[in-house]
Each structure stands twice: as structure tokens, then as C-alpha cells.
Amino acid sequence: MTSAAHGPCPAVGEDEAGGLLTIDLAALVANWRALAARVGSAETAAVVKADAYGIGIEQAVSALYGAGCRTFFVAHPVEGRRVRAAAPDAVIYVLNGLLPGTAAAYRAHDLRPVLGSLEEIEEWAAFCRAGAGRLPAALHVDTGMNRLGLRVEAAVQLAENTELLGAFTPSLVMSHLVSAEEPDDPINARQIAAFSHVRERFAGVPASLANSSGIFLPQAPHFDLVRPGYALYGGNPTPERANPMRPVVQLEARVIQLRWTPDGETVGYNGHWTAQGRRRIATLSVGYADGYLRTASGTNLKAGGEAVVAGVRCPFAGRISMDLITLDVSAVPEGAIQRGDKVTLIGNGLTIDEVGKRAGTIGYEILTSLGRRYHRRYLPATV
Known part of the structure; x- marks a missing residue:
């Protein structure tokens, strides 16, 4: 087994290991199903970046695919290739976008870049025009994070650019919530309004805004696809309330x-x-x-x-x-x-959230830091 986060790792026998990490794949599947039931007709994808939040991409994707998940999000192409090996016909989006000169690798493994700048969009469009055909890609709109993505006004202008958009197939328009775990933060309403404005300009293209906590916002901004990550792995998406997810x-x-x-x-x-x-x-x-x-x-x-x-x-x-x-x-x-x-x-x-708090951080960091010297025991998914 290898880990993108931690490198090669020989199998560690339980008797020799300093620690035992038990991963309940049935709980992972139950969490995905619970989230899917909450969002109605919207598709429920799975974010499996950072080695599926530390539990293992191959095991997590196999279990979730067996439960019916057909769309996965990763951060890097190398993670996408691992997902592709476990789920040959899944849709796989690469959140960190298109590094210069890497378009051919995306095509070779049927990965979809999440394009977040005009430079990325132009490079993908040029690659498609050069003979690759109208390949799919997601468009990332920045509605307040100021990290990745086209600003709202640039996305609105792009919607009118038939030359660029005609070269490839926009298969998803998406944005990322800033403070979804704080339902009373007014930025949630501003982002939902801004994203809805952009979505209207991309008629017929599926839209995605909600992460784990976003699924539970009172405005229910589920659109066409939700992208849970932390909640799948047992983290609490509603920090001020009881955790609705099963520990994994x-x-x-x-x-x-x-x-x-x-x-x-x-x-x-x-x-x-x-x-x-x-x-x-x-x-x-x-x-x-x-x-x-x-x-x-x-x-x-x-x-x-x-x-x-x-x-x-x-x-x-x-x-x-x-x-x-x-x-x-x-x-x-x-x-x-x-x-x-x-x-x-x-x-x-x-809980993973308490462990994070006691360490002065968040459960996300604890999960994704869990090392490779543990003996790992996977409890099977029952689907």
C-alpha cells in the first residue's frame, strides 16, 4: 500500500505495531447514504483527497462506489489516478486545477480539471482544439473565499464567450463556502446569492456549492450536486449541535x-x-x-x-x-x-473533533495526519 501523503508503507503486523487504526467502512457508507437522503434529488459525490482524509483512497472509493457513489473529488492528478483504478467508470474531478502542460495526463486517465482561472480555461480549450475533442471540465467560481476560482464578474463574462466555452464541455459549475459550519454567518447568504446569479448564466450545466456543513445550512443550497468530505469520515458538520454522523x-x-x-x-x-x-x-x-x-x-x-x-x-x-x-x-x-x-x-x-480541539486544531488535521506505522484494520462495508 502507498499513500500520497506519507509515501511507501510496508504492512505492519498488529503484534509489532505501536498502534492499531480501525476503519469502519460500513460507517463510511452509512454516512454517505445519510447525506444522500438529506439532499433529495441532488447527486451526492464524495471528496476523497488527502488519501480519503487519511483512511485510504482505494478502500474508501471501493466502499463508496459499491454503495452507489459515482462522482469523486481529489486535489491532485495522482490521487485521481488512484481513484480511477478503484472506480473505472466514475467521474473524477481534480480540485486544484490544471498545472501548465498537464492536460494530456488528465485526458489519459479521464480526469476532469476544476478550472479556476482564465489561463487554465484557455489552456484546456487550446488542448481540446488541438485534437483532443470537447473534453469535460468544471468551472470554479470564487464567491468569497479569495483562494481559487474566477471572480463572479469574470464568470458572468465567460458565460458569453462562446469561443472558449465551445472548445470544451463545461460539466459542472461550482464554488466553495467560507463558513458553512457557522449557519448564522451572513457570508453564507451572500455566497448563495452570488452563486445563484452565476448559475443562471450557465443554463443546463450542473451546479455544486455545498460541502459537508453546507448540506445542513437552513437555505439548503444543494443545487445539483453536493460534495461532502469531512462528514463522510465521521467529523461533525454541525459543530454547535450533536454529530449526525457515525464515527469511522x-x-x-x-x-x-x-x-x-x-x-x-x-x-x-x-x-x-x-x-x-x-x-x-x-x-x-x-x-x-x-x-x-x-x-x-x-x-x-x-x-x-x-x-x-x-x-x-x-x-x-x-x-x-x-x-x-x-x-x-x-x-x-x-x-x-x-x-x-x-x-x-x-x-x-x-471524538475526532474533541481530539482536534485538545490539540488546538481541527479534526480534519488529525484525520489527515494519521501515520503509516499503525496496523490498519478495515471493517468491511455492508452494502
Whole structure:
């Protein structure tokens, strides 16, 4: 198995691995179906960039394709090629657009670039005119992100440019919401209005605006196609409310040593955590090299991450290092945890969103950082 994010990775046996990453493909499929049921007649695609948010493109695409998903979004052509191998007849869009000189590679693997500038559009049109034929591509309109895409006024002008648009087939017009997870943010209404204005100029071309959180906005801006990503993998698309999605990922780490630390002694690099009384410390065989971010370190001044140990929430004690995490497990009955046991870093009530918050970041970063030294166990999709 290989990962676009982490490179080649030999299979790791469960007995030798410092951590066990369990990925529930049935939950992934259930989340896709739940989102599809919510959007009515709109098509539900799947965003599988960044190695399907860290869980594995091949496994995720195979499960989602088996459930009926037929359109996928990636960030780079190399990811698109991996999707193509798993779903030979799927529609695959490459969100980061068309790098100069790469049009032939898109054609070779039947990938559709998301064109977000006049330069990209002109290059794609010229490639099509040169003998490739009227190949499909998406048009990206910037309605407020100021990152990628044509500005609204440029998109309106493009709609009248029959020479450019006649060279290829616009198969989708799309934009990206800025603050969809905050339903009361007025930018949502402004973006929906701006996108609707552009969509009217591209009659007959399918339109897409909603990401995971956008699906749940009260305005229901589902248009013809929605593009969920984070929610598919168990992240909460409605942060101020209960999570409607099923958890997909569980991470367990091995305890490799237990020790008693005397009162007043420090644990970990630079001594940022000091034992308040005699404390029992468990050392886990996972660290920031495995994608568990150093920012989740626990100090005497700031609470960090937690693990579930024999049903008890236990705080991180000291800095997370490259390969190790230390926990204060003093609250766990002494016989309930032994060397070699597994404790839970994600799961058993520790949601991916909480893990991200405790690390001072978001669940997206946690998911996409999960390393390749874990033993990966895939629970099958039941479709």
C-alpha cells in the first residue's frame, strides 16, 4: 500500500505495531447514504483527497462506489489516478486545477480539471482544439473565499464567450463556502446569492456549492450536486449541535511501560509536567511521527490530550515526543492496565473533533495526519 501523503508503507503486523487504526467502512457508507437522503434529488459525490482524509483512497472509493457513489473529488492528478483504478467508470474531478502542460495526463486517465482561472480555461480549450475533442471540465467560481476560482464578474463574462466555452464541455459549475459550519454567518447568504446569479448564466450545466456543513445550512443550497468530505469520515458538520454522523476511525495505542513517578519529578522533554504527588505514568508507543500532534501535549499549565484507559479518561502528562506519549493513569485501578495493553486515543467517546480541539486544531488535521506505522484494520462495508 502507498499513500500520497506519507509515501511507501510496508504492512505492519498488529503484534509489532505501536498502534492499531480501525476503519469502519460500513460507517463510511452509512454516512454517505445519510447525506444522500438529506439532499433529495441532488447527486451526492464524495471528496476523497488527502488519501480519503487519511483512511485510504482505494478502500474508501471501493466502499463508496459499491454503495452507489459515482462522482469523486481529489486535489491532485495522482490521487485521481488512484481513484480511477478503484472506480473505472466514475467521474473524477481534480480540485486544484490544471498545472501548465498537464492536460494530456488528465485526458489519459479521464480526469476532469476544476478550472479556476482564465489561463487554465484557455489552456484546456487550446488542448481540446488541438485534437483532443470537447473534453469535460468544471468551472470554479470564487464567491468569497479569495483562494481559487474566477471572480463572479469574470464568470458572468465567460458565460458569453462562446469561443472558449465551445472548445470544451463545461460539466459542472461550482464554488466553495467560507463558513458553512457557522449557519448564522451572513457570508453564507451572500455566497448563495452570488452563486445563484452565476448559475443562471450557465443554463443546463450542473451546479455544486455545498460541502459537508453546507448540506445542513437552513437555505439548503444543494443545487445539483453536493460534495461532502469531512462528514463522510465521521467529523461533525454541525459543530454547535450533536454529530449526525457515525464515527469511522478508532485509534488505539500500546502501553509499553508503566512506572511510578515520585512527587515533584517531571515527565517528558523540558520538564513541563511535574508530578503533584506520586503518580502512575503509562508510556504509549505512538508519537508525533505517527500523526498525533505535539500540540496535544499536557503540561501543568494547560490540559492536553486524553486517552481512555480501562474505561477511565486519563490526561497526557508532558510533551508528546516523536514516538511516545506519556499518560497519568493514577485514576485507573492498578490491576486494570498492563504492559502491552491497548488504550484508546480516538474512539470510546473521544471524538475526532474533541481530539482536534485538545490539540488546538481541527479534526480534519488529525484525520489527515494519521501515520503509516499503525496496523490498519478495515471493517468491511455492508452494502
